[in-house]
Amino acid sequence: MTELTAAPAGGDTELGDDLTPWQRVRRNLTANQLAMAGGVLLLLFLAAALIGWWGTSGEKPYFDASAVRLPDKLKRPLAAPNSMAVPPEARPRLGIYLFGTDELGRDVFARMLEGATVSLSVGFV
Template sequence: MTSAAENILERPETARRTRLQELWLLFKENRLAILGLVIFVLFFSTAVVGVILTSGEDPVFDPALIRLQEKLLPPLARPNLETLAQGEAPRLGVYLFGTDDL
């Protein structure tokens, strides 16, 4: 009986996985879960970039600037520079996402 007990004690212990490692291994096997994570990260990063581009002292896209003459234009439309005041034209020369009531 002592040989069996000694045998157990002499055996090298295998590396134990943490719960986080177990979770990650199970998560990697599920392709739909990976796809969901990728979609979530894309939406989250889009929201963060949107906040960065529309906030601060000199935003790239100023949501407070009202252009009634440029209302309801489709995406990638060029602005009418004759009706806009100096400095109101979009920085890239086109309305990337168009304009709407918001």
């Protein structure tokens, strides 16, 4: 006759039951594609905010009321700053305005990245 044996009191008898909590978290996250997509988006947002913080740190919006001429201030995207109108300390670090400038001559890309940094800090608080 066949004897029945009871399962151990520990519960599951699957292999890999000796995983650490971090290994379980990693296994569960890699199995969930939606969580992975959200993690990738979060990392991209974090990278953009950190790059913006590094790339625009110390950059102040350049505004000189006596030198404002609207055609000189509005720049299309990927335009280089006019070296005569913009002092060297107010020029973008990349040498071009990626998203152009607003009506006051401020770099739209730098302002967007600064906003991402603020949004990220509010999200963590």
